[in-house]
Amino acid sequence: MSTSDSEEDSYNERTALVASEIPSVPSYQQDPDQPQPADMEPRRRTVAPEPAAEPPSLDRSAVEREPVDLEEEEELPLKYGAKHVIMLFVPVTLCMVVVVATIKSVSFYTEKNGQQLIYTPFTEDTDTVGERLLNSVLNTIIMISVIVVMTIFLVVLYKYRCYKFIHGWLILSSLMMLFWFSFMYLGEVFKTYNLAMDYPTVAMIIWNFGVVGMICIHWKGPLQLQQAYLIAISALMALVFIKYLPEWSAWVILGAISVYDLVAVLCPKGPLRMLVETAQERNEPIFPALIYSSAMIWMVGMANPARHAEPTNQDTGSSDEEAHRSEGSALARDWVEPETQVSSGMNRSYSTEDDLDEEDRGVKLGLGDFIFYSVLVGKAAATGGDWNTTLACFVAILIGLCLTLLLLAIFKKALPALPISITFGLVFYFSTDNLVRPFMDNLAAHQFYI
């Protein structure tokens, strides 16, 4: 395994990979000549903004690609590129569907009873519009600073190799998500549909759900089950945000987080980037905690040096509410990565590298991306009964994701997944709500069709 213990090395391997790419054709590349070391590197690279543990790393989105076989047909990369886009469309859609379905049916998540998170202390129940705007901006500043502080804390922890601390933090977070929040959710669903239920049954259900979730996420389990749990956790987190963030603050926070994401991933001094580079220097796979991965990686041998980092890899941190808020509001970094390695996949199956072919290479997207997309669509569904707005935001976010992946194919480096989608989503939300809605309502009233 090549040891890259200097910036120069990582720079070299990066340029080496860049050089071997097929120019300008969106393609996923893999380096067939370099077995494990190559796998380690791209993995490292992609996992870079990992510190998924840190909730603050929410905003991280990194998109990275791997070099592909030069002999491969150009057409295949386009098809595979499209396949990977769909591999991300499906879970993002599922998460949004779960959130919208819950918002529309369970009224608990749209009731505002004045309770707010400690991260958004300023109330929006003010007399004037100006005051409300000011309060929401202040709330946003506080939230974003918390996220930045957490991210830097994580980078520091990572730099000083406090893996156990990070790992414990993540386990605590996912425990909270899988047990407490799903218990609350189940309770609200029962209340909405007026179902009678006894505590022993609920305890059994939640216990099983939680334990299987912990095992799947932090250890080994079928890929699809793990994906389902990650989607469930993202949806739960998004619902919490929708409930507890005040109206205007939520929108301003969405905007601010996309900007932060952009800065954190692309600026040379951004925390995310520093994290990636540190991980590359150490030749470690950054724990891809809190990352949704769509494919398995098959590895052999290499496992050992990587193993010590593995336990930290599968973390689906969850930004919980008050108690574990410190763990980070960002559940996951927003990463979009094509990786041959699934975060949890590392622990799971080992087979020869020859088994790895095009189809097995997948993409990764940080859970924070899932969460914020779902928050946007959920808020669109919650405010007003208009389905058109929800649909418009949904399509806008998918197109943004598509464009992000296209950029990924072109630039072949870590990219933030939030900015484009959230920008489109916000633009379409406000314009559909204010312009399209009266137009369509008028048309429907007269039954005119366009």
Next chain:
Amino acid sequence: MTASVFFGCTFIAFGPAIALFLFTIARDPLRVIFLIAGAFFWLCSLLLSSLVWFITVQISNKESSSQQKGLLIFGVVLSVLLQETCRFGYYKLLKKANEGLLMLSAEETMPISIRQLAYVSGLGFGFMSGAFSMVNILADSVGPGTIGIHGDSQHYFLSSAFMTMAIILLHMFWGVVFFDSCEKQHWWSLAVVVISHLLVSCLTFQNPQYVGSLVPTYIIVFLVGLWAFFCSGGSLRNLKLCLTCKDKDFLLANHRPR
């Protein structure tokens, strides 16, 4: 009302479209992406037309209902024209993308042909158009209520569902014919597409006299469908071969290796 009306209207309105999606588009990721991009372009056209309509409403006399109706009619016509413009824009974008990819790729052929793109983009437009017209109505039909209690037509939901189905199919056919005429530079057929779209929208001004709007609309659906069939290379001979399962090209193309 409630569940039966909801499911009935949903399947009437979206049944053919969903069937088309499931059987021809869902398997191919590239087509799904272009479908969603088509939906996005339709959305953009709607946004622009709503913006213009909104501005005109703001500067007009809000009390006069005839003026408002006139503005709405103007909005409809403008929206139709903008939709066709966006379709043309999407066509141009796809051509450019096609050329770019063809240049870069070592392959001779594109993974997706312009005809498939025409079909997929037309369906994308149709899906979005149908969804925006119908989804709010469907959401209302689930809840309790009585249709037409104030004297309006009682067939509101059903006619909306049928109209939506017609519009979705029409968008798909228009997409095919539109792209084909752009490819062959037949500007007159392009004009016919735009005029038929305008005609269908203007027919709906007669609602709630549904006979006047639905029947001609379905006739137009049938005619444009025939036209699209012949545009995309269909013929009576092809149809006969297909229906009697003797079409060798089709069978070979769909033959899946074991």
